Amino acid sequence: MTDITPERISAAAELVRPHIRHTPVMAVSMADFGLPGGAIDLKLECLQHSGSFKARGAFTNLLTRDVPASGVVAASGGNHGAAVAYAAMKLGIKATIFVPSISAKAKTDRIRSFGADLVIGGDRYADALAASEIFAEESGALQIHAFNQPETLIGQGTLGREIEQDLPGIDTLLVAVGGGGLIGGIAAWYRGRVKIVAVEPEEAPTLNMALSAGQPVDAPAGGVAADSLAPKQVGGLMFPIARDHVAQSVLVTDDAIRQAQKALWDSVRIATEPGGAAAFAAILSGRYVPSPGERVAVLVCGSNTTAVDFG
Numbered sequence: 001m002t003d004i005t006p007e008r009i010s011a012a013a014e015l016v017r018p019h020i021r022h023t024p025v026m027a028v029s030m031a032d033f034g035l036p037g038g039a040i041d042l043k044l045e046c047l048q049h050s051g052s053f054k055a056r057g058a059f060t061n062l063l064t065r066d067v068p069a070s071g072v073v074a075a076s077g078g079n080h081g082a083a084v085a086y087a088a089m090k091l092g093i094k095a096t097i098f099v100p101s102i103s104a105k106a107k108t109d110r111i112r113s114f115g116a117d118l119v120i121g122g123d124r125y126a127d128a129l130a131a132s133e134i135f136a137e138e139s140g141a142l143q144i145h146a147f148n149q150p151e152t153l154i155g156q157g158t159l160g161r162e163i164e165q166d167l168p169g170i171d172t173l174l175v176a177v178g179g180g181g182l183i184g185g186i187a188a189w190y191r192g193r194v195k196i197v198a199v200e201p202e203e204a205p206t207l208n209m210a211l212s213a214g215q216p217v218d219a220p221a222g223g224v225a226a227d228s229l230a231p232k233q234v235g236g237l238m239f240p241i242a243r244d245h246v247a248q249s250v251l252v253t254d255d256a257i258r259q260a261q262k263a264l265w266d267s268v269r270i271a272t273e274p275g276g277a278a279a280f281a282a283i284l285s286g287r288y289v290p291s292p293g294e295r296v297a298v299l300v301c302g303s304n305t306t307a308v309d310f311g
Contacts, residue, residue, distance in 0.1 A: 003150045004188045004241065009157035016059040016158060019090065023047050025166045025297075032267045033284060040283065040296045041170065042268075043163055046276050046303035051110060053159050053182055053301050054083035054146075060155030061144045062087050071095055073141040075132035077125050077178075077227035078107025079275075079302055080146035085116035096141060098132040100124050103227045104273070106306045124221055126232045147181030148235030157185030163297065164190070170297045174199055174288060176278040177207045177249075178229040182301065184238025187245035198242070198249040199282045201257060204230035208249045210239055224254040228275030228302060248288075252278060256285035261307060264300070276302030 023045045030037040049055045058080070062072065071094030074084040081097035088095035097111050098121040111118050121131030125146075136143040145152055159182070163173065172195040175183045187196050198207050203223025210216045216239050221230035234242070257274045260281035264270040272280075279298050282288040290296045 004153045004157065004185065004237070006189055006191070008154050009161055009185070009189050012060045012064070012154045013158040013161050015063055016056060016155065019059045019087070020055055021048055022162060026268065028268055033263050035284070037290060040290070040298060041167055042270070042280070043166070043297055043299050044270065045159060046270065046272055046300045050079070050083040050086040050114070051302060051304040052079040052083065052276070053156060054079045055086060056158050057152035057155035057181060058083035058087040058144065061149065061151045062091055062093060064151055065142060067093055067142050068140050070140040071142070072144050073098070073132050073136050073139070074144040074146065075121070075125065075129040076146055077230070078103040078111070079228055079304055081116070082107055082110040082114065082304060084144050085111045085114035088116065089114045096135060098128040098135065100128045100227070104304065104306070106273070107227065107304045110304060125230065147179030147184070147231070148237050150237065152181050153185040153188065153237060155185065156182045157189045160186035160189030163299070167297050170194055170295045172197060172290065172294055172296045174279040174282055174296065174298045176200070176229060176275055176299070176301055177234070178275065179231040180207055180234040180238035180242060183207070183246060184235065184241045187241050190245065192245050195247045196245060197282070197288055198246050199279045199288070200249070200251055201225050201229055201278060202251045202253050205251055206231060207234050207242060208251055210234050211243065211249055215239065224257055225274035225278060228273065229278060250282050250287045252281040252285055252287050256281040256287070260284050270300060271303055271305060271307065272300055273302045273305040273307070276300055
């Protein structure tokens with residue numbers, strides 16, 4: 001954790017400011033969703049460039065590391081790849097992105113639209129990662145890890161800084177977890193000043209199992225959000241941060257995630273991918289019940305989906 005400090009997060013925030021959006025916050029009434037309770041705040045990072053928070057880590061990597069002439073390579077379920085492709089396009093850098101066959105078409109289409117070379121590397125994220133590592137060794141391209149890289153965690157931590165600027169009075173923040181780069185960066189920023197709740201699918205309880213075991217361990221990697229929230233393990237860099245500064249871990253069903261996607265669209269017209277709706281699913285399904293007077297924010301972190309049909 002020593003490299004992932006609030007000071008470095010603040011420096012990264014200033015560096016990437018010209019390249020990212022300061023995304024909006026929306027206050028919603030729980031009554032709009034048929035639930036008791038007052039208002040909660042939604043941080044709409046789903047409106048970030050490339051469709052997810054991942055743009056923050058991508059720009060932080062490309063702006064602070066030495067990029068060779070052979071460019072960069074990344075393995076991704078889709079969102080990290082889209083973000084690296086977008087950042088590379090904006091900075092004039094060659095990018096090669098490896099994705100598994102389970103990646104959503106909405107995400108692979110975005111990667112191609114940003115001009116990156118797209119390679120299908122196996123059936124799961126771990127397969128794509130292995131293929132990208134071989135490519136990096138053979139080509140000399142700089143590898144941009146989706147979550148287990150200091151610059152990635154620092155970049156995602158800029159979102160924690162922005163949330164504190166936007167919502168200085170919150171008690172609790174719910175964050176979806178895949179490899180842990182997002183929650184690791186945010187937790188490194190807050191360092192216990194707010195209650196951070198990790199939310200994962202029951203079919204991919206990666207951080208939940210790691211916290212129970214006391215270290216990262218292999219976890220199931222399935223479910224409706226498998227292309228964004230289902231690595232084999234959480235990152236070794238984020239784990240001590242989560243162990244020290246994540247207050248609670250909850251699991252949600254695939255049905256709850258789908259219902260959260262539908263509710264966000266029906267009630268507030270926010271289109272999210274499954275991983276992007278997972279944190280809100282914890283509220284909607286009752287897996288996390290706020291205490292009376294508790295001020296809760298929910299991070300809506302991704303929108304790369306074709307679930308909304310405009311045909």
